[in-house]
Amino acid sequence: MLFWVIAAILTLGASLAVLLPLAGETKNTSAAGDHDLEVYRDQLAELDRDVARGLIRPMEAEEARAEIARRILRLSNAGPAGTTATQRSTRLVATAAVLVVPLVSWGLYGQLGSPDLPSQPLSERLAKNPADSSVDELVARAEAHLAANPSDGRGWDVLAPVYLRMQRYADAVTAYRNAIRLDGDSAARQAGLGEAIANAAGGIVSADAQAAFEAALKLDPANPKASFYLAMGLAQEGRTAEATAAWQKMLAALPQGSPWRGAVEQALAESAARNVASEAPAKGPSADDIDAASSMSPQDRQAMISTMVAGLDEKLRQNPRDEEGWMQLVRSYAVLGKTDQARDALNRGIAVFGADSDQARKFTAFAASLGVTATE
């Protein structure tokens, strides 16, 4: 509302700037000749000064004086110039000019402007009620607070997992380190730090991350995140058997409702598939996927895993000659408990390569190890 009032006042002011001179009295203005005469007089005076200073010789000065005098004579001969416009054309132009200002400005602004969008200086956005703020704004607010009070350990502690979820891993690492430095060790912080370091490196569990996870386990031997990632580190080093063992141990120890069960099962499925072939062309869930799965609700996680498996299934329909892909698909369905689909996948895989092929025999043996048989 205020904006429209200001806009109206500005328009009024601009229109008046055009209207007033048109409506006012004609001022008597000096003719151009007066200006010229002043200049010529000064030129004459300056000529005298130049002669005195020796900048022009007397003979040339005389010539110059004559030139200037001729110009002055010509000046007084020149008559007044200019015609007078009729009243009507004046009024026409005046009306058009006064109308152009509001019409053009409001018309063009209507096209270009965003009158309903208020200014949003950062400080104002950060000062408003937190309940109305977006996550981004809350984070920015926390950052501003921490920039002013960098020794607020609790602040870092709150911010760190948020960074992790926003995938700002490098910031998460800093935040976790600060929280640990200021508020001391805890299993959750160390495990979070490890997760942040691993994710910042694209999911690779580096020595730094490993150290953090080990520190977490020292504080809380049952910390599932630390155990999970340490096993993942083993798998990444190619120590698949140890990794599988660690995950299986986790599975046994985890309570039934734990959100980590799904992630562990997924990891086991993948590592089993890797076990058969060290490199799978049709890839299963990546470390990021698993990480995302581990922080989801059980339902969401289930849905995500189903989507990934369905994606693999689809890929194999388009590129059927993918040996490892088929085994992974069978494995996935088996782990998910979908025995029928696992059997279907096995049969389709066998059909692709032919029932007598080496691959078919390999599939059958592999499926048998999972408790799946080609026929009922």
Added chain:
Amino acid sequence: MVETGHFALVLAFALALVQTVVPLFGARTGNHKMMAVGAPAALTGFALTALSFVALATAYAGSDFSVESVWENSHSLQPLIYKITGTWGNHEGSMLLWVLILTFFGALVAVFGGNLPATLRANVLAVQGAIGATFLLFILTTSNPFVRLNPAPIEGRDLNPILQDLGLAIHPPLLYLGYVGFSICFSFSVAALIEGRIDASWARWVRPWTLVAWMFLTGGIAMGSYWAYYELGWGGFWFWDPVENASFMPWLAGTALLHSAIVMEKRSALKIWTLLLAILTFSLSLLGTFLVRSGVLTSVHAFATDPTRGVFILCILTLFIGGSLALFALRASRLTAGGLFHPISREGALVLNNLFLTTATATVLVGTLYPLVVEALSADKISVGAPFFNLTFGPLMVPLLVVVPFGPLLAWKRGDIFAVAQRLMAAFAAALLAVLVTALFIDGASVLAALGVGLAFWLICGAFTDLAVKSGFGTVAPATVLRRFAGLPRSVFGTALAHLGLGLTTLGIVGTLCFGTEKILSMHAGDTVELSGHTLRFEGLYPAQGPNYSEDRGRFALLGADGSIAGEITSAKRSYPVRQMTTTESGISTIGFSQLYLSLGDEASDGSVVVRLWWKPLVTLIWGGGLVMMAGAAMSLLDRRLRVGAPSSRKPAGAVPSASPP
């Protein structure tokens, strides 16, 4: 506030349309009411543009990321000064600054133009309004700084780190004051052509605007050169970069215009030259704007690129340059000839000066545009660098500099070159002495270098000779000399200062190019290096944290003759995380007029650092000369002559007194 600014800008555009049409129509029909619209429209237009600019600057200062250009060019962690200067550190904002200065000059004409003939004032304001309207339309349609984002991002993308420097606060505003200041000369010329006649006082009104614009442009170029020198870390002061050329061409043409206007106001001669130069100078300013703003160049001046903008500016160029030159072709023949003069005279010298300067401008123009033409025709990317300009621009400039001291000493109408040469004997002897001293006593000085030093001293002593001759030194009693010296017109001091500044800049350039030394080496902490008699010890690298960057600061101790620490130089490599860019902050120590310039390279794995070290003798004179030239222009502005041309208030208005020479 943001939308108020946006609305004010649109309103300024509407008003500029009225300012273009109504006074022009009034001047054609002799309607004083319509002519009177120009001044209030120009003043209000300036107020609205200023409001708009303040609104944008407020958005920048307050990190309002709901404005797209703020989001793209600012960050909440930047220091406040860079938040504010960031307003014009990008395409949209800098165009708004451009138009702000344009309307500012229009408002100045409205305020101080009370003594102009009504039709001339109306026409000038109309032309000024036309330029303003086209550029406002350009801003609103292709480069609107007030485009909003909804929802607003929480953090901006940061200002280009190279621009996060105090130089950005000074260089563009100065440069634009110069560029755009020439628009007034342009408007005056086009107004004169529209009227088909030039008043005797025309040159007196144009000259102060030319002086103001030239002064700011000189300062802007000098400042830009120094900024590039210390910020880019290459140690060069001029790169013949197209963006630099874009500002240099109007300067060369503007210098010619300045000299031409002197002849015109004193002798009513060179009218055509002056008009043409005024048109050319502003055309070159527009061309510079086109080169920089359209994105046809990719240079160290990292700005936005967008083809629609280029085409739009090209249309503006065609309209104004083509239009004004066509008008010139139609009307130039109607202008009356001025005072007569012999080839050897002050007038003749100034024509020679104009010829040299316009040719030099053309040379730079060719060197700047040729690569673009080649690229457009054959898709080859070539660059015309320093060698081209050294071969063409240099040989043009040297003879011009040689004759500079003669100019102010020549008499009007008919000069005596031998008498002038006699008066310059002392200056010539001083220059010769400088050549001999340089050649004999400075190691490694080539003949060319010695001659360069001589040329610089010739210019400097020539400027002093000018003052000495004009105050009658050697011909009258010392007391009279002092009195006459004090009584010299300010413009004489202005001339002498400007020519002195030219000499100082020449000396700085020759000194740096011919006697500078350079070393590149790898240093460990504790190592010492010696360059041209100065010993530096590397103290080590220290990390430091800035508001929005982190840096590795290399500390160097400048050692005195006895090994004690005489000073410290710090150079740093800065890393700006938001843009993922690194910059080199050079370390500079000024010793007399010379500088020790140091720039850090990369750190090797063994902890050693590549260090580039330059000794730049007399380098500060390059920009110091620019400041002296600015002082000269300011001095000339104070001259009483520039205030003549207004009918004095004692006389009744409208009366034409009888023409009798006093």
